[in-house]
Amino acid sequence: DVKVTQSSRYLVKRTGEKVFLECVQDMDHENMFWYRQDPGLGLRLIYFSYDVKMKEKGDIPEGYSVSREKKERFSLILESASTNQTSMYLCASVAGGHLGYEQYFGPGTRLTVT
Amino acid sequence: KQEVTQIPAALSVPEGENLVLNCSFTDSAIYNLQWFRQDPGKGLTSLLLIQSSQREQTSGRLNASLDKSSGRSTLYIAASQPGDSATYLCASGAQKLVFGQGTRLTINP
Numbered sequence: 001d002v003k004v005t006q007s008s009r010y011l012v013k014r015t016g017e018k019v020f021l022e023c024v025q026d027m028d029h030e031n032m033f034w035y036r037q038d039p040g041l042g043l044r045l046i047y048f049s050y051d052v053k054m055k056e057k058g059d060i061p062e063g064y065s066v067s068r069e070k071k072e073r074f075s076l077i078l079e080s081a082s083t084n085q086t087s088m089y090l091c092a093s094v095a096g097g098h099l100g101y102e103q104y105f106g107p108g109t110r111l112t113v114t
Numbered sequence: 115k116q117e118v119t120q121i122p123a124a125l126s127v128p129e130g131e132n133l134v135l136n137c138s139f140t141d142s143a144i145y146n147l148q149w150f151r152q153d154p155g156k157g158l159t160s161l162l163l164i165q166s167s168q169r170e171q172t173s174g175r176l177n178a179s180l181d182k183s184s185g186r187s188t189l190y191i192a193a194s195q196p197g198d199s200a201t202y203l204c205a206s207g208a209q210k211l212v213f214g215q216g217t218r219l220t221i222n223p
Binding site for chain 1: 145146148150155156158160163203205208209210211213215
């Protein structure tokens with residue numbers, strides 16, 4: 001079974017702090033994604049990565065950056081947390097090849113910025 | 115730009131009923147259509163993936179169909195159970211997925 005894990009289920013940070021959200025997948029997938037999910041807005045793509053050290057902006061990258069130093073790990077960084085970044089953050093890993101791009105998600109991190 | 119819509123936003127049915135959840139999309143040149151389940155406060159669990167060349171996929175009591183010409187996908191749940199209560203999301207795309215807003219399903223015992 002594909003497993004995608006996220007470093008924290010719940011996180012509370014103060015405005016202005018630098019925040020790191022970690023995601024690890026154990027299936028050697030090349031493609032990883034960060035989404036945020038908000039009531040009424042659904043899931044929105046923040047950043048994605050096709051390979052180590054490769055990254056591309058999604059639909060809402062402002063205020064975020066990412067790091068992919070190893071294939072299994074994809075980190076989302078909030079450079080200076082703000083209250084409008086309070087949200088559920090979801091990481092996903094994509095299986096390619098014969099599996100036809102089925103995305104697998106982690107359990108989510110509920111971030112509150114006060 | 116692909117847009118994905120799920121109507122209704124919420125659905126409540128008695129236990130044991132068969133039901134259909136709807137998903138519509140604007141661009142018929144889709145790559146894949148994936149259905150997910152999400153329990154409150156949790157991540158997404160992949161249920162079924164229909165590739166562009168396929169018409170349907172089945173897993174247990176679930177059957178998903180894809181009709182590209184009409185821009186629709188349906189998720190059929192047979193003999194619904196209270197444990198099926200969750201939000202169901204559909205998403206279209208190859209790598210970058212475009213999600214619908216989801217249908218919140220409640221199965222009443």
